[in-house]
Amino acid sequence: MRLxxxxxxxxxxxxxxxxxxxxxVPEKYFVRQIAGPYxxxxxxxxxxxxPHSYEPKPSQMRSISDADLYFAIGVEFExxxxxxxxxxxPNLRVIDLSKxxxxxxxxxxxxxxxxxxxxxxxxxxxxxxHIWLSVRxxxxxxxxxxxxxxxxxxxxxxEYRKNxxxxxxxxxxxxxxxxxxxxxxxxxxxxxxxxxxxxxxARDYGLRQLPVQIEGKAPKPRQLMRLIDEAKRAKVRAIFxxxxxxxxxxxxxxxxxxxxxxxxxxLSEDWEATLLKLAEAIAxxxxx
Numbered sequence: 554m555r556l557x558x559x560x561x562x563x564x565x566x567x568x569x570x571x572x573x574x575x576x577x578v579p580e581k582y583f584v585r586q587i588a589g590p591y592x593x594x595x596x597x598x599x600x601x602x603x604p605h606s607y608e609p610k611p612s613q614m615r616s617i618s619d620a621d622l623y624f625a626i627g628v629e630f631e632x633x634x635x636x637x638x639x640x641x642x643p644n645l646r647v648i649d650l651s652k653x654x655x656x657x658x659x660x661x662x663x664x665x666x667x668x669x670x671x672x673x674x675x676x677x678x679x680x681x682x683h684i685w686l687s688v689r690x691x692x693x694x695x696x697x698x699x700x701x702x703x704x705x706x707x708x709x710x711x712e713y714r715k716n717x718x719x720x721x722x723x724x725x726x727x728x729x730x731x732x733x734x735x736x737x738x739x740x741x742x743x744x745x746x747x748x749x750x751x752x753x754x755a756r757d758y759g760l761r762q763l764p765v766q767i768e769g770k771a772p773k774p775r776q777l778m779r780l781i782d783e784a785k786r787a788k789v790r791a792i793f794x795x796x797x798x799x800x801x802x803x804x805x806x807x808x809x810x811x812x813x814x815x816x817x818x819x820l821s822e823d824w825e826a827t828l829l830k831l832a833e834a835i836a837x838x839x840x841x
Contacts, residue, residue: 686828699717746764746794747794
């Protein structure tokens with residue numbers, strides 16, 4: 554009987570899934586690549602919501618009570634809510650993936666491509682929080698995910714290590730694909746965005762993002778005129794907007810410049826396709 558009980562306990566232990574919570578949708582993709590079928594993953598900030606100001610729903614707070622791991626990524630809402638999560642679930646392990654990345658300054662507005670710290674507190678004292686929009690940053694975060702999973706669930710350690718290796722190979726291949734698509738462009742080629750979410754992407758591939766927002770706000774008429782002039786000089790091919798922010802100014806600029814407006818979400822679950830879509834749109838029809 555004792556042997557049977559031990560056997561049943563072992564079977565249940567090996568088949569129990571980890572309860573994991575992440576802040577944003579792309580993180581779910583990263584964790585799933587390594588955790589495979591051995592985890593249930595809950596996302597705090599749903600698509601279309603802003604991770605700067607989101608407030609979790611009661612149902613999400615209930616999921617925190619049962620969670621084993623929380624993967625933070627340095628977005629603003631975590632500052633207010635992580636202490637509450639830990640108060641609700643003192644056994645919750647929080648892994649801050651942003652610690653794997655050297656952050657760059659946040660581009661606050663249209664300043665001829667120079668990075669200038671924003672005045673908004675949500676940008677973490679002038680540092681760019683959008684670290685997940687860089688393949689090379691995710692390469693640095695992936696081992697942290699694997700280590701946390703293995704520590705919490707050593708019974709599946711070999712699977713997690715194998716999945717990490719496969720994910721790292723996939724990330725390297727994606728990085729090469731993006732670099733190849735952009736290889737024909739001159740250094741510091743500019744692309745225009747409503748919100749400066751793509752600083753790490755620009756850094757990785759020698760590009761320059763031109764934000765429409767000025768310190769988080771829509772540009773005034775005189776600022777719009779300067780944006781139009783610089784966009785013409787930079788030969789910008791498109792303006793990228795995202796669901797979390799108004800596209801009103803972008804539509805005015807696009808009409809004046811005669812270029813398309815392309816909607817692309819930094820919080821998309823299809824993370825790989827999103828980065829490829831951005832690269833292809835910046836590269837234009839002559840992309841390799």
